[in-house]
Amino acid sequence: MKNTSDENTIIHGVSRREVLQGATAFGALAMTGLLSGRPAAAQPKQGGVLRIGMGHGATTDSYDPATWDQAFVQVFATARHGYLTEVAADGSLVGEVAESWEASPDAKVWRFKLRDGLTFHSGKPVTTDDVIASINHHRGEDSKSGAKPIVQEIVEMKAEGDDILVFTLAGGNADFPFVLSDYHLPIMPSADGKIDPTSADGCGGYVVESYEPGVRAQLKRNPNFWKTDRAHFDGIEMLSILDAAARQNALVTGEVDVIDRVDLNTVHLLKRAPGIEILDTTGTQHFTFAMDTRVGPFDDNNVRMALKYAIDREELVEKILNGYGAVGNDHPIGQSQRYHADDLEQHSYDPDKAKYYLKQAGLDNLDVTLSAADAAFAGAVDAAVLYSEKAAAAGINIQVAREANDGYWSNVWMKKPWSAVYWGGRPTEDWMFTTAYASGAAWNDSFWENDRFNELLLAARAELDENKRRDMYVEMQGIVSNDGGVVVPMFASYVMAHSDKVMHPEVVGANWTMDGFRAVERWWFA
Amino acid sequence: MVNSIWLMIAQRLGLGLVTLFVISLLIFGAVELLPGDIAQEMLGQSATPETVAAFRRELGLDLPAHERYLNWLGGVVQGDFGNSLANGRPITDLIAGRLGNTLFLALYAAAIAVPLALVLGILAALYRNSWFDRAINVFTLSSISFPEFFVAYILIFYLAQSGLFPSIAKITPDATLGEKLYRTFLPALTLTLVVTAHMMRMTRAAIINLLASPYIEMARLKGMSPGRIIVKHALPNALAPIINVVALNLAYLITGVVVVEVVFVYPGLGQLMVDSVSKRDITVVQAASLIFACAYVLLNLTADVLSTLSNPRLVHKR
Numbered sequence: 001m002k003n004t005s006d007e008n009t010i011i012h013g014v015s016r017r018e019v020l021q022g023a024t025a026f027g028a029l030a031m032t033g034l035l036s037g038r039p040a041a042a043q044p045k046q047g048g049v050l051r052i053g054m055g056h057g058a059t060t061d062s063y064d065p066a067t068w069d070q071a072f073v074q075v076f077a078t079a080r081h082g083y084l085t086e087v088a089a090d091g092s093l094v095g096e097v098a099e100s101w102e103a104s105p106d107a108k109v110w111r112f113k114l115r116d117g118l119t120f121h122s123g124k125p126v127t128t129d130d131v132i133a134s135i136n137h138h139r140g141e142d143s144k145s146g147a148k149p150i151v152q153e154i155v156e157m158k159a160e161g162d163d164i165l166v167f168t169l170a171g172g173n174a175d176f177p178f179v180l181s182d183y184h185l186p187i188m189p190s191a192d193g194k195i196d197p198t199s200a201d202g203c204g205g206y207v208v209e210s211y212e213p214g215v216r217a218q219l220k221r222n223p224n225f226w227k228t229d230r231a232h233f234d235g236i237e238m239l240s241i242l243d244a245a246a247r248q249n250a251l252v253t254g255e256v257d258v259i260d261r262v263d264l265n266t267v268h269l270l271k272r273a274p275g276i277e278i279l280d281t282t283g284t285q286h287f288t289f290a291m292d293t294r295v296g297p298f299d300d301n302n303v304r305m306a307l308k309y310a311i312d313r314e315e316l317v318e319k320i321l322n323g324y325g326a327v328g329n330d331h332p333i334g335q336s337q338r339y340h341a342d343d344l345e346q347h348s349y350d351p352d353k354a355k356y357y358l359k360q361a362g363l364d365n366l367d368v369t370l371s372a373a374d375a376a377f378a379g380a381v382d383a384a385v386l387y388s389e390k391a392a393a394a395g396i397n398i399q400v401a402r403e404a405n406d407g408y409w410s411n412v413w414m415k416k417p418w419s420a421v422y423w424g425g426r427p428t429e430d431w432m433f434t435t436a437y438a439s440g441a442a443w444n445d446s447f448w449e450n451d452r453f454n455e456l457l458l459a460a461r462a463e464l465d466e467n468k469r470r471d472m473y474v475e476m477q478g479i480v481s482n483d484g485g486v487v488v489p490m491f492a493s494y495v496m497a498h499s500d501k502v503m504h505p506e507v508v509g510a511n512w513t514m515d516g517f518r519a520v521e522r523w524w525f526a
Numbered sequence: 527m528v529n530s531i532w533l534m535i536a537q538r539l540g541l542g543l544v545t546l547f548v549i550s551l552l553i554f555g556a557v558e559l560l561p562g563d564i565a566q567e568m569l570g571q572s573a574t575p576e577t578v579a580a581f582r583r584e585l586g587l588d589l590p591a592h593e594r595y596l597n598w599l600g601g602v603v604q605g606d607f608g609n610s611l612a613n614g615r616p617i618t619d620l621i622a623g624r625l626g627n628t629l630f631l632a633l634y635a636a637a638i639a640v641p642l643a644l645v646l647g648i649l650a651a652l653y654r655n656s657w658f659d660r661a662i663n664v665f666t667l668s669s670i671s672f673p674e675f676f677v678a679y680i681l682i683f684y685l686a687q688s689g690l691f692p693s694i695a696k697i698t699p700d701a702t703l704g705e706k707l708y709r710t711f712l713p714a715l716t717l718t719l720v721v722t723a724h725m726m727r728m729t730r731a732a733i734i735n736l737l738a739s740p741y742i743e744m745a746r747l748k749g750m751s752p753g754r755i756i757v758k759h760a761l762p763n764a765l766a767p768i769i770n771v772v773a774l775n776l777a778y779l780i781t782g783v784v785v786v787e788v789v790f791v792y793p794g795l796g797q798l799m800v801d802s803v804s805k806r807d808i809t810v811v812q813a814a815s816l817i818f819a820c821a822y823v824l825l826n827l828t829a830d831v832l833s834t835l836s837n838p839r840l841v842h843k844r
Contacts (some may be wrong), residue, residue: 058567058622059801059810062613067568072745144565144581196615196645211622213613214801216696221544241694243675245790249682252789409573410566420570442574490597 018231025380048525050236050502052514055245057240059214064197065184066138066145071260071513072240075181076217078517079236080121081186081202083111084131085177087427087516089509090338093177095202097126097187098165099440101483102213102514106170107462109508112180114163120189121207128159130366133190145185149435151444172462174469176427183517205231205521219520232524251276251497258498260513264322264378267495275500280324280493283510284334284432285427287377287492288385289370290445292417293485297368298446302361307368309357310391312349319386320379324495328488331480332423332432335491336510339429339473344481354394365395368418372400375408378421379493384420414445421486422447427511429473430461437480444487455477501526531834531841535827542823549819550812552603555593557808558684563587564611568709585611598809602816612807615768621813627697628794632779635717640772645724647729647768652732652756666723667737678716678789685712694791713790717783721775732764766833773829781818 057072068074084098084268092396095101099115118126128387138145153176171178179185186202188195200208206219207229239256241247244263250256252273262270262278271278291298291307298304312329326335330347333340358366372384381402388398403412403419412419426432434444439454453476460472480486494513498504504523509516515523565581566573582588587596601608607617646666650659669677686693695710731755736742745755784796795814802810834840 057807059798060610060612060807062615064613067612069568069572103545142580144569144577144584146569146577148577149574212793214613214797239696240696240789241791243791245679246682246694246789246791249686254688255692255694255696270594305657350732404561407560407562407567409571410562412626413571443571 002317028082030492032105033395038119044229044232044503045526046232046524048232049237050233050258050520050523050525051237051239051242051256052519053239053245053250053256053259055242055244055259056251057214057242061213063211063283064196064201065186066143066147066197067190069146069416071517072238074512075517075520076211077183077186077202077522079199079204079206079238079363080187080208081117081204082126082468083183083186084180084197085519086177086295087181087511089505089507089515089522091338091427091509091511093427095132096181098177098180100475101177103174103176103464106466107174107176107464108169110167110169110176111160111164111168112177114165114275115226116163119202119224120201120203121222122189122201124189124201125466126187126189126203127166129193130190130195131165131187132157132159133193133195134187135185137188137195138184141352142499145184146347147182150179150182150431151185153179159212173430174461174464175430178428178431181215181427183512186234203508206236208232209235216240227238227521232519233520242404248497249349253501257502258496258514258519260494260496262495262497264320266321266325266497267497271499277495277500278495278497279504279508280495281508281510281515282324282326282334282491282493283336283512284332284427285424285492285494286328286332286334286425286488287380287420288328288332288423288445289384289487290414290419290421291485291487291488292414292447294447297363297366298417300361300378302357303363303366304485306354306357306361306366306394306396306489307391308347308487309350310394310396311355311387311487311489312390313347314349315386315390316383316489319494320383321490324493326491328490328492329477329481330484330486330488331477332425332430333473333477333486334425337429339470339477341477342472347481349390351394354391354396358395365397367397369401369416370418370420371403371412372420373403373405373408373412373418375403375405376394377422380420380422383489414443419445423513429476430457432455433480434461434478436486437484447484448485450479450483453483531831534834535831538830540821542820542827546816547822550599550816553812553815554591554598554808557803557806557811558591558634560803560806562588562806564808568612573706587626588786598812602812607813607814608677608809610802610807612802612805612810614773617810617813620810621795621817623699623794624798625817627792628783628796630706631713631717631783631792631794632776633781634707634710634714636720637712639718639722639775640725641771642718643725644729644768646722647726648733648756648761650726650730651733651737651760652752654730659730664727668724670723674716674720674783674785675789676760677719678712678786680791681712681716697793700761710790710792712798713783713786713792716786716790717779721779725771725775729764729768732767733760736763738808762836765836769832769836770829773825776834777822777825780821 056070061073080322082097086096087092088094097115098112101110101112103110135151138147138151153169154167155170158166159272160166189201205225207220207222209218209220210218217238219229221234225231241250247259248270270276293299308330317325317327329344370384372380374380384400388400392397438451438457456472457475460469463469502523503526565578569577609616610620646662650662653659682693685691689714692709695713697706742755742759745759784800787794787796798816
């Protein structure tokens with residue numbers, strides 16, 4: 001009940017009638033559970049300072065987009081910066097700094113037209129040089145950027161006239177404009193072909209007033225912001241509140257207006273508090289158990305299939321996510337995505353089938369070790385233990401190895417043969433597959449190679465015909481699901497909470513937490 | 527004899543410097559032993575071999591460990607703690623504000639806890655074995671036995687959710703002293719509850735210990751009131767152990783309050799240290815741990831000087 005397949009956002013505790021009666025009635029009928037409707041979008045109003053309590057943030061954070069890795073810096077970046085493109089709340093792509101774009105027939109050369117008259121907070125106009133420098137920050141030998149792999153496909157960037165930018169790619173990519181919406185790629189002012197990674201200057205809706213990494217950021221509205229229907233708050237105050245209970249207390253006692261990462265163990269209690277609304281979105285965030293398909297026993301697909309049938313997905317969604325999520329089907333494409341394979345057979349818990357596949361592999365029982373730590377995702381160790389309990393019925397003995405949170409990504413992930421993994425997800429099928437499933441990809445964490453899949457991946461990437469693309473992506477999801485080295489048990493919702501004074505549009509972005517990081521721009525006070 | 531105290535201070539300061547040097551070596555070695563380095567930890571899941579290598583080159587992490595340590599030490603000797611490896615900010619700036627916050631909270635908590643513990647300890651000694659003594663003991667021992675975050679949550683539940691005090695200790699640089707005291711009252715109260723028992727019990731025990739001495743017996747025979755005996759005769763002789771316990775607890779208030787900082791979102795040194803260790807930002811870790819070590823060295827020294835001064839037999843050596 002916590003999510004549906006055709007919508008990516010649900011607002012809890014509000015019935016249609018209340019909404020029609022007006023915004024003041026919000027939340028009065030909290031706890032009614034299922035909804036019959038969604039709030040009619042009221043006209044956004046200007047004003048107020050939005051105070052956000054974020055569950056991330058560290059003293060080591062910085063203004064350098066190369067090292068951004070969590071929601072505090074991501075939301076903060078989106079508040080002050082503009083990007084070439086933006087993933088809208090409904091998952092489609094709209095222009096931001098880029099006004100329009102067009103591709104060559106082979107999708108290899110892309111021409112972007114920049115919007116006229118944009119300026120940075122400092123007053124400097126946004127030029128093609130700034131865009132090129134902003135992207136180049138992530139390219140080349142000396143790049144330490146987490147975004148280096150995604151801009152690697154760019155062979156050349158050059159300006160044509162004042163406002164046209166031409167990207168030449170190594171191969172065709174029909175989804176290339178989506179890549180430019182990545183949170184690592186804000187447009188920053190440049191000097192001598194380089195951006196200053198210690199500068200807060202941007203062309204977004206808010207201007208930074210003060211920032212203390214790991215503690216707090218304060219911003220005020222950019223009076224020259226080009227979007228007239230966005231950035232409704234006079235100011236933004238972001239606080240880093242790492243402790244889940246402290247975050248909830250801050251919301252309940254009115255110290256902040258919005259919090260993210262609501263503790264799923266106590267969300268039912270928070271829901272009962274007066275004047276508080278829970279908001280959850282299910283998009284592309286998913287949790288996986290990745291096997292190294294180069295080594296035994298995982299090199300045998302029968303073993304992989306046995307393991308896929310030995311996990312109780314419903315139970316994991318119910319117990320680990322407290323219902324805030326959806327079951328996965330052993331591929332990384334979410335139900336709300338454009339080319340999701342709706343008709344693909346759903347893998348479900350079936351010990352007999354698991355036994356059958358073990359037999360096919362010539363085994364009576366199986367001993368495997370699953371490495372997990374809560375650094376992989378919250379509840380990963382518990383999920384692994386539940387998996388182990390259920391798999392025993394199929395003669396599969398899963399030893400759960402509890403690893404240290406510290407250094408998990410450098411010492412366990414892609415080092416141990418089978419480990420728990422977290423994926424924030426990517427807005428397009430191609431991006432997700434290219435990142436973690438393509439042959440030789442840096443983060444192909446199952447070291448999986450499938451010729452047909454790799455062939456389809458290249459063909460689909462350059463294909464501009466919708467229907468042909470859809471067929472290819474559906475086939476690829478089938479291949480990953482039935483041959484891939486990754487068990488994808490569940491898609492996890494982003495769960496946030498806000499006071500009933502905070503209003504948001506009907507459709508809330510599900511691509512990332514906090515309305516695709518853009519709550520600061522899209523939301524308003526009643 | 528006053529000279530001998532100065533000599534002792536000089537000796538102890540010299541030894542303190544040696545201690546700091548050893549600690550910096552130990553910390554450096556310990557962080558080196560941790561799996562992963564700052565490049566891997568900062569990039570996390572999105573690390574690739576090339577980007578990690580580029581990161582290391584930029585920070586000079588490709589140099590051997592002893593060279594990096596000597597470079598760092600050379601800077602520190604000249605008073606330059608260097609920059610944070612993670613975001614390039616000068617460490618002196620980074621730490622100055624945090625240290626100020628930590629000291630403020632520690633002093634605030636101590637200003638409540640020390641007088642409270644002494645008074646309660648004296649009263650408990652005075653009315654030893656009475657219901658009052660027992661009640662005080664049960665209360666302080668229970669509050670020290672609960673984990674800090676639990677005490678903090680209980681206080682938030684009763685004092686913050688009712689709206690009396692803010693649940694997060696948000697400090698802005700332009701806040702007035704009154705505002706600061708109000709906003710940090712709950713963390714200070716939590717720390718008070720955590721440290722009071724130790725000091726109070728030591729005060730009580732030290733005084734009761736002395737009450738069996740012949741000179742107290744004498745005072746009692748003179749017809750002195752029990753309160754006067756304790757304050758005038760017992761307390762001055764019990765000061766040495768009490769001062770030591772107070773110093774230990776002060777040091778704890780400066781170095782060990784990360785849990786309270788997290789629960790009340792208070793930007794102190796503890797959280798800085800935790801962030802820096804988890805990202806392997808070794809220059810910041812070194813600077814923060816040197817400050818913590820200094821706190822222990824200086825407070826212990828102060829305690830020793832004060833307990834020497836409180837004991838005429840040590841001051842007037844023959």
